[in-house]
Amino acid sequence: MIIQREDYLNRLKISIGRSPVTALLGPRQCGKTTLARQLVNQKEATFFDIESVPDQRRLQNPELILGNLTGLVVLDEIQAMPQLFQVLRVLVDRPENQARFLILGSASPEIIKSASETLAGRIEFIEIQGFALSETGTDSWESLWLRGGFPRSFLANTNEDSLAWREGFIRTFLERDIPQLGIHIPAVTMRRFWTMLAHYHGQTWNAAEISRSMGLSDKTVRSYLDILTGTFMIRQLQPWFENLGKRQVKSPKLYLRDTGLLHSLLDIPNLHSLVGHPKVGASWEGFAMEQALQVLQPNSVYFWGTHAGAELDLVFQLKGRRYGLEFKFSEAPTLTPSMRISSTELALDHLWILYPGNETYPVTENISALPLKNLGSILTEVQKLP
Numbered sequence: 407m408i409i410q411r412e413d414y415l416n417r418l419k420i421s422i423g424r425s426p427v428t429a430l431l432g433p434r435q436c437g438k439t440t441l442a443r444q445l446v447n448q449k450e451a452t453f454f455d456i457e458s459v460p461d462q463r464r465l466q467n468p469e470l471i472l473g474n475l476t477g478l479v480v481l482d483e484i485q486a487m488p489q490l491f492q493v494l495r496v497l498v499d500r501p502e503n504q505a506r507f508l509i510l511g512s513a514s515p516e517i518i519k520s521a522s523e524t525l526a527g528r529i530e531f532i533e534i535q536g537f538a539l540s541e542t543g544t545d546s547w548e549s550l551w552l553r554g555g556f557p558r559s560f561l562a563n564t565n566e567d568s569l570a571w572r573e574g575f576i577r578t579f580l581e582r583d584i585p586q587l588g589i590h591i592p593a594v595t596m597r598r599f600w601t602m603l604a605h606y607h608g609q610t611w612n613a614a615e616i617s618r619s620m621g622l623s624d625k626t627v628r629s630y631l632d633i634l635t636g637t638f639m640i641r642q643l644q645p646w647f648e649n650l651g652k653r654q655v656k657s658p659k660l661y662l663r664d665t666g667l668l669h670s671l672l673d674i675p676n677l678h679s680l681v682g683h684p685k686v687g688a689s690w691e692g693f694a695m696e697q698a699l700q701v702l703q704p705n706s707v708y709f710w711g712t713h714a715g716a717e718l719d720l721v722f723q724l725k726g727r728r729y730g731l732e733f734k735f736s737e738a739p740t741l742t743p744s745m746r747i748s749s750t751e752l753a754l755d756h757l758w759i760l761y762p763g764n765e766t767y768p769v770t771e772n773i774s775a776l777p778l779k780n781l782g783s784i785l786t787e788v789q790k791l792p
Contacts, residue, residue, distance in 0.1 A: 409537060409541050409542060409557070409561075410541070411437065411441055411541055413540075413541075414441055414532070414534055415441065415444060415445060417532055418430065418441070418445055418508070418532065419445070421530045421532060422478065422506050422508060424530070425506075425528070425529065425530040426498035426503070426506060426507065426528050426529075427494055427498060427506075427507045427508075427509065427525055427528050427529040427530070428506070428507070428508050428509070428529070428530050428531075428532065429508075429509050429510075429511060429515075429529055429530070429531045429532070430442065430508065430509070430510050430511075430532050430534055431510075431511050431512075431513075431514060431515075431531060431532070431533050431534070431638075432512070432533055432534035432535060432638055433512060433535070433536075433556075433637065433638040433639065433663075433664070434512045434575070434578075434579060434583055435556050435557070435558060435575060436534055436535060436536045436555070436556060436557070436638075437534065437536070437537075437557050438482075438510045438512075438534055439455075439482055439510065440557075441534070442480050442482065442508060442510055445478070445480075445508070446478065446480060449477065449478045450476070450477035450478065451477055451478040451479070451480060452475050452477070452478070452479050452480070453480045453482070454479070454480065454481050454482065455482045455483065456481060456482060456483045456484060456486045456487050456490075457482070457483045457486055462487075465487065465490070468487075468489075468490055468493045469493050469496065469497065472493065472494075472497055472505070472507075473497055473500075473503075475505050476504040476505055477504075477505060477506070478505070478506050478507075478508060479505050479506070479507050479508070480507075480508045480509075480510070481507065481508070481509045481510065482510045483510060483511065483512065484509040484510065484511050485511045485512060485513045485586070485587060486586065490509075491524040491525060492524055494507055494509075494524075494525060494528075495524050495525055495528065498525075498528050499528075512583065512637065512638070513587055513636055513637050513638075514635075514636045514637070514638065515531065533638075535555060535638075535663065535664075535696065535700060536554060536555020536556045536557065536559075536560070536664060537550065537555040537556075537557060537560050538555065538696075538697055538700040538701070539697050539778070539779070539781070540697075540700065540701055540781075540782070542560065544778075544779035547762070547778060547779065548677055550693075551665055551680075551689070551690070551693045552565070552568075552665070552666070552669060552674075552676070552677050552680060553565070553568045553572075553666045554572070554664040554665050554666020554667060554668075554669070555664055555666070555696075556571075556572070556575065556664060556666060558571050559571050559572050559575075559666045560666075565675065565676050566675075568666070569670060569675055572666050572667060572670040573670060575667070576597070576600075576667065576670060576671070577593075579637075579639075580593040580596050580597055580600075581593045583637070584596065584633065584637070587637075589633055591630070591633075595620075596630065596633075598620065599616075599620060599627065599630045599634075600634065600639070600671060601671045601672075602616060602619065602620070603616075603631075603634070603640065603660055603662065604662060604668050604671035604672050605672070605685075606660055607660065607661055607662050607668055607685060607688050607689065607692060608659065608660075608661060608685075608687075608688030608689075608691050608692060609659065609660065609688075610655055610657045610658065610659050610660075610711075611631070611642070611657045611658050611659070611660055612657070613627055613628055631660075638663060639662065639663060639664075639667070640660060640661070640662060640663065641660070641661045641662075641663050641692075641695075641696075642658040642659075642660060643658055643659045643660075643661065643695075643707065643708065643709050643720075644658050644708055644709075645657070645658065645659075645708060645709060645710065645711065646708035646709065646710040646721045646752070655709075655711035655712065655713065655717075659709050661691075661692040661695065661696075662692060663692075663696060664696075665689055665692060665693045665696075668685075668689060668692065669689070672685060686735060687734075687735050690733060690734075690735035690762070691719060691733040691735075694733040694760045694778055695719065695720060695731075695733060697778060697781060698720065698731055698760065698781060701781050701782055701784075701785065702722065702724065702781075702784060702785065704722040704723060704724060705723070706722070706723070707720055707721070707722045708720070708721045708722070709721065710730075710748055710752060715744070716743070716744045716747040716748060716751075717744050717748070718730050718731075718732060718744065718745070718748035718752070718757075719731055719732050719733050720732075720733075721752060721754075724785075724788045725788055725789075727755040727788070728752060728753065728754055728755060729754055729755055729756055729757070729758070729784075729788075730748060730749065730752065730754045730756075730757040730758070731757070731758055731759075731760060732744075732745060732757065732758070732759045732760070733759075733760050733761075734759055734760070734761045735761070735762060736761055736763075737761075737763055738761075738763065738775070739759045739761050739769075739775050740769065741769050741770060741773065745757060745759070745769075745773055746770075749770075749772060749773060754772065755772065756772050756773070756774070756787075757772065757773045757774075758773075758774050758775075758776045758784060759773070759774070759775045759776065760776055760777075760778050760781065761775060761776070761777065761778065762777070762778055763775070763777050764777055764779075765777065766780060766783070
């Protein structure tokens with residue numbers, strides 16, 4: 407089964423046309439290399455796999471080798487040779503340069519600090535995740551939710567094969583990928599921390615509670631969290647602040663970005679076990695949120711919460727207007743006090759409740775229940791506005 411990712415291909419083509427360096431960033435095994443090779447097939451290009459020993463030898467004198475190339479030059483897993491960022495800056499600043507560079511990486515610019523510092527003003531970042539519902543088809547939402555979006559996990563022949571792949575991914579990530587970034591933390595310790603975060607999925611970060619549970623300092627567990635965030639495993643959703651005269655939650659909410667990995671860490675093998683699990687609501691919330699972010703692509707997103715208990719899962723802006731999303735694993739979601747309060751106090755233009763049903767219906771004048779499979783209709787409605 408081949409799943410086309412035309413949106414990412416188009417974004418890459420546009421970026422390569424206007425920026426000397428394009429960085430395609432995302433977690434390991436999410437499809438970056440496959441996408442780059444599809445692009446290479448359509449253009450004059452030279453491909454380097456920096457984890458390949460022959461390609462490492464070819465790049466012993468990178469300025470000489472790369473400086474003589476034209477067309478598109480792809481550097482895969484560039485975090486393995488961070489010294490290349492300085493070389494790229496020199497090359498793209500040359501008036502005679504005729505190459506465009508596409509770099510692929512499995513760590514964020516915050517982890518590879520030299521990426522954003524050395525190439526400032528010369529680089530455009532595109533972030534890629536695993537498969538989205540818009541790519542796999544809406545009928546596959548249960549499988550995508552259970553297995554997650556990593557291509558080999560989603561496309562596995564059986565749930566057992568998918569689970570085995572995810573277990574192997576987790577082990578390899580902890581034992582090989584993190585040490586390759588120069589981070590030396592025992593794999594057992596990091597797995598324990600990651601599993602603990604799985605139980606906090608959808609909750610606000612509480613460094614003191616987690617550090618006590620692990621017998622570590624607040625600073626240490628914070629650094630562990632930053633590592634998993636910087637390698638695209640964890641999303642830290644920041645709180646929305648406004649002077650509303652209320653005590654608001656100021657800690658970020660944590661989500662495992664791939665629900666397949668979440669279910670592996672929680673030992674959830676199949677859909678039947680998932681639906682009966684205490685974290686099913688939080689799992690759905692994280693899954694629906696990631697789908698929404700891939701479709702809507704807002705510049706920034708937040709959650710909102712007060713210490714009195716009112717909260718909203720997602721606050722974002724499109725075309726200068728403020729909107730909200732609430733995620734409910736329910737057959738027919740209804741209005742809650744939190745929705746009413748957040749809609750009023752945040753002055754939302756509209757609030758949608760994303761749920762796994764089939765019918766779109768109004769809840770109040772500016773609050774609607776919307777099936778996840780109809781997520782794209784939000785963009786259609788927003789585009790109609792003046």
